[in-house]
Amino acid sequence: MTNTISILGSTGSIGRQTLDVAEQMGLRVAALTANSSVERMEAQCRRFRPRLAVMTDESAAKDLAVRLADTDIKVLGGFNALEEAATAPEAGTVVTAVVGMVGLKPTLAAIREKKRIALANKETLVCAGELVMDAADTYGAEIVPVDSEHSAIFQCVQGCAGRREIRRLILTCSGGPFYGMTRAEAGKMTKADALKHPNWKMGPKITVDCATLMNKGLEVIEAMRLYRLPLEQVSVVIHRQSIVHSLVEYRDGAVLAQLGTPDMRLPIRYAMTYPHRGESPEESLDLLSCPPLTFAAPDRETFPCLRLAEAAAAAGGTACAILNAANEEAVGLFLAGQIGFYDIPRLVEKARASVSVTQAPDLEEILAADREARRAVLGK
Numbered sequence: 249m250t251n252t253i254s255i256l257g258s259t260g261s262i263g264r265q266t267l268d269v270a271e272q273m274g275l276r277v278a279a280l281t282a283n284s285s286v287e288r289m290e291a292q293c294r295r296f297r298p299r300l301a302v303m304t305d306e307s308a309a310k311d312l313a314v315r316l317a318d319t320d321i322k323v324l325g326g327f328n329a330l331e332e333a334a335t336a337p338e339a340g341t342v343v344t345a346v347v348g349m350v351g352l353k354p355t356l357a358a359i360r361e362k363k364r365i366a367l368a369n370k371e372t373l374v375c376a377g378e379l380v381m382d383a384a385d386t387y388g389a390e391i392v393p394v395d396s397e398h399s400a401i402f403q404c405v406q407g408c409a410g411r412r413e414i415r416r417l418i419l420t421c422s423g424g425p426f427y428g429m430t431r432a433e434a435g436k437m438t439k440a441d442a443l444k445h446p447n448w449k450m451g452p453k454i455t456v457d458c459a460t461l462m463n464k465g466l467e468v469i470e471a472m473r474l475y476r477l478p479l480e481q482v483s484v485v486i487h488r489q490s491i492v493h494s495l496v497e498y499r500d501g502a503v504l505a506q507l508g509t510p511d512m513r514l515p516i517r518y519a520m521t522y523p524h525r526g527e528s529p530e531e532s533l534d535l536l537s538c539p540p541l542t543f544a545a546p547d548r549e550t551f552p553c554l555r556l557a558e559a560a561a562a563a564g565g566t567a568c569a570i571l572n573a574a575n576e577e578a579v580g581l582f583l584a585g586q587i588g589f590y591d592i593p594r595l596v597e598k599a600r601a602s603v604s605v606t607q608a609p610d611l612e613e614i615l616a617a618d619r620e621a622r623r624a625v626l627g628k
């Protein structure tokens with residue numbers, strides 16, 4: 249059981265919900281980080297009194313230092329300071345809730361300090377999952393997933409004797425706001441349409457990923473890395489109600505699932521309390537009033553990002569880092585209103601075609617692939 253945590257990305261959707269859970273559980277907070285949301289960070293610092301606050305944006309860090317001058321909270325700026333937050337000695341658990349592969353180096357730093365990693369930042373596992381999982385094994389650091397599907401699977405494999413017992417993992421997928429549309433209809437959808445997720449309130453990048461189904465593709469790779477299973481043993485099923493959070497099918501045919509209301513505070517809390525369970529003040533699932541549970545196959549033609557992610561997973565090596573970096577840049581362009589919905593898979597495909605894949609890459613090769621893929625998308 250964790251008493252003290254650090255949160256990388258505390259001002260975001262997962263970060264704020266983690267602070268709700270921390271407050272409810274009476275956890276102490278050692279370090280908080282954000283990019284540029286100074287006002288929100290100041291409020292969090294005054295409420296939770298961390299020893300360290302980091303803003304990766306240097307001018308935001310200067311602003312925060314002025315605002316917190318009446319406190320004894322240490323304020324640091326820049327990317328390298330994320331590692332200082334990730335390794336704060338008081339914290340037993342580091343919640344990785346930044347968005348994007350910027351989370352990779354601080355996650356590795358926390359692993360080397362044997363912290364428990366409450367992992368929300370899926371891009372880290374997508375681009376360097378094998379390195380991260382190997383490092384966790386080497387240093388004896390626990391990785392407890394926060395992503396709702398992977399938390400569900402984590403809960404369903406407690407008591408599983410080994411991964412040979414597993415026939416397949418079944419990730420559920422809401423289908424996103426454009427579910428059921430034709431390509432022509434989805435192609436007209438704008439940023440505002442994409443940001444309306446039917447069941448979850450999340451940060452903008454993951455919300456767009458949910459609309460393209462890239463999120464589910466990234467999650468397929470995340471599941472392969474966390475459970476060291478091949479692509480053939482990870483499948484996806486559309487489940488519009490987001491009540492069954494994912495399932496594990498065992499070799500004897502038993503299928504175990506975790507159900508609950510769509511509320512990220514459950515997986516966040518479990519990452520803190522594992523292997524125990526904490527008391528939750530949130531509303532629990534009422535089976536008699538919940539809608540009928542439905543399941544369907546995903547449409548990989550209208551939503552090619554899922555197919556692209558699966559192809560990168562099959563290619564291995566740096567292919568997933570290339571896919572992820574290209575997607576981060578393409579989603580950034582879509583959110584800036586500069587490209588259309590289907591330009592996202594087009595640009596990802598372009599980066600995959602133009603950047604060569606290195607097998608069994610080290611960290612430097614992964615970072616180089618990431619940079620090249622970004623250049624391929626931005627045309628720089």
Ligand code: NDP
Pocket residue numbers: 256257258259260261262263281282283284285286304344345346347348350368369370371394395396448449450451452453454512
């Ligand atoms: P948000 O966009 O809401 O929050 C992102 C956080 O990261 C903010 O604190 C932000 O700071 C910080 N940040 C953004 N860019 C940088 C950067 N370049 N360097 C350092 N810090 C940065 O994202 P979410 O909370 O939605 O998602 C966080 C992660 O969790 C993602 O990887 C996502 O895929 C994953 N996840 C999220 C779920 C959800 O329900 N939201 C569900 C499952 C997984 P600032 O506020 O200053 O910009």
Ligand code: MG
Pocket residue numbers: 395396397467
């Ligand atoms: Mg998820």
